[in-house]
Amino acid sequence: MPHKILKSAHYIELGSYQYWPVLVPRGIRLYTYEQIPLYLRQNPYITDGYRAYLPSRLCIKSLFILSNETVNIWSHLLGFFLFFSLGLYDMTTVLPATGASREDYVIYSIGLFCFQVSMLCSVGYHLFCCHRSEKSSRRWTALDYTGISIGILGCYVPGVFYAFYCNNYWRQVYLIAVLAMILGVFFAQIHPHYLTQQWHRLRLAIFCSVAGYGVVPTIHWVWLSGGFGADIVQAFVPRVLVMYLIAAVAFVVYVSKVPERYFPGQLNYLGSSHQLWHVLVVIMFYWWHQSAVFITHYRHSQPCPDQSLHA
Numbered sequence: 001m002p003h004k005i006l007k008s009a010h011y012i013e014l015g016s017y018q019y020w021p022v023l024v025p026r027g028i029r030l031y032t033y034e035q036i037p038l039y040l041r042q043n044p045y046i047t048d049g050y051r052a053y054l055p056s057r058l059c060i061k062s063l064f065i066l067s068n069e070t071v072n073i074w075s076h077l078l079g080f081f082l083f084f085s086l087g088l089y090d091m092t093t094v095l096p097a098t099g100a101s102r103e104d105y106v107i108y109s110i111g112l113f114c115f116q117v118s119m120l121c122s123v124g125y126h127l128f129c130c131h132r133s134e135k136s137s138r139r140w141t142a143l144d145y146t147g148i149s150i151g152i153l154g155c156y157v158p159g160v161f162y163a164f165y166c167n168n169y170w171r172q173v174y175l176i177a178v179l180a181m182i183l184g185v186f187f188a189q190i191h192p193h194y195l196t197q198q199w200h201r202l203r204l205a206i207f208c209s210v211a212g213y214g215v216v217p218t219i220h221w222v223w224l225s226g227g228f229g230a231d232i233v234q235a236f237v238p239r240v241l242v243m244y245l246i247a248a249v250a251f252v253v254y255v256s257k258v259p260e261r262y263f264p265g266q267l268n269y270l271g272s273s274h275q276l277w278h279v280l281v282v283i284m285f286y287w288w289h290q291s292a293v294f295i296t297h298y299r300h301s302q303p304c305p306d307q308s309l310h311a
Contacts, residue, residue: 027058030067039134045260049268051130059128068268071275072126079282080119086289087112094293098300107161111292114154115285121147122278141195145203149185151285152211153178155243158292159214163221163236166304170224174217181210204255211247214240232298239291243284250280 031050033041040052049068051059063073090108098104125144131137156178164171185206193199218240225233252258254277260267 028054028062028065037134039137040129043257043260043272043274045257045264046268046272047265053132054130055132056128056136059131062130063127066269068272069126069129071270071272072278073123075275075278075282076119076122076126079278079285080116080123082282083112083115083119083285083289086286087116090293095296098297100296100300103161104296107158108292111154111158111289114150114157115289118147118151118154118285119282121150138195142189145189145195146186148207149182149210151281152207153182154285155288156214159240159288160217162292162295162299163217164224165299167224170217170220178213181213185210208251214244232295232302235298236291236295239287239294243288243291246280246284246287250277250284253277253280 028051030048031052033044033047033050036050036052040050046068049066051062051067051069054062062069087109090112091105095104095108100108121143125140125147128140129137131140157175160171160174160178164174188194188206194203218237222228222230222233222237228234228237253273257273260272
């Protein structure tokens with residue numbers, strides 16, 4: 001191995017048990033929590049493995065080293081390829097097999113496109129948050145929040161469309177309401193204080209409100225469908241509940257910074273709360289996509305009671 005590469009070899013601690021050699025490109029080094037800029041200090045329980053002070057070129061190169069952001073980057077980069085592949089499979093196999101309409105293709109495209117954009121926004125943030133320019137880093141932070149909103153939109157669109165498949169009026173009402181909320185979040189992000197630590201709780205409250213709003217159309221849909229005794233309700237509501245359960249677990253892990261809160265410095269590279277959050281988000285999106293496939297098959301096999309109500 002060339003001597004210059006050996007010079008770039010660092011030994012990093014994974015937990016408290018063993019050290020692993022990591023080859024780092026020239027110009028990149030890993031920092032401790034105390035050594036990084038203040039705008040990168042978000043989790044004091046992650047004590048080492050930070051990238052910082054890098055130009056864009058080295059940010060990209062850091063994609064291939066082991067840092068405390070490696071799992072965050074690759075989990076959603078692989079998530080992007082997952083949803084891209086699902087899109088191709090849906091368009092060529094799933095939808096043609098169900099006799100899908102043009103609307104079905106549009107709805108599936110919107111949902112999966114939103115998931116892909118959400119994944120890429122997250123990848124971009126975790127890859128470039130270590131940029132030497134604080135302004136650039138904060139722009140990527142804003143894009144990450146935008147990606148979360150777009151991901152939520154990707155859940156709402158197929159959910160509302162197929163839940164109110166037989167009621168064009170309420171379908172339009174809830175789709176417009178959801179779009180208005182997402183646009184409201186986008187406009188809130190323009191505020192100069194939106195990304196500050198002082199607005200941290202407000203940001204969480206905004207995203208919880210947007211995500212939690214889904215309970216309103218769900219309850220209304222159950223009522224319009226004839227209550228919990230209806231076949232479609234019994235088949236689909238458990239899927240909605242599982243989706244919200246995954247989201248709730250992900251949110252609690254994200255906010256509480258568990259498990260690294262109880263093992264500070266031991267989960268710097270693997271097993272931290274943000275990494276678990278990333279994995280749970282991918283699982284949630286995938287679960288909701290499969291739920292959309294399920295209800296699509298149901299809607300095409302069980303015609304609406306009154307076809308005149310169908311859009």
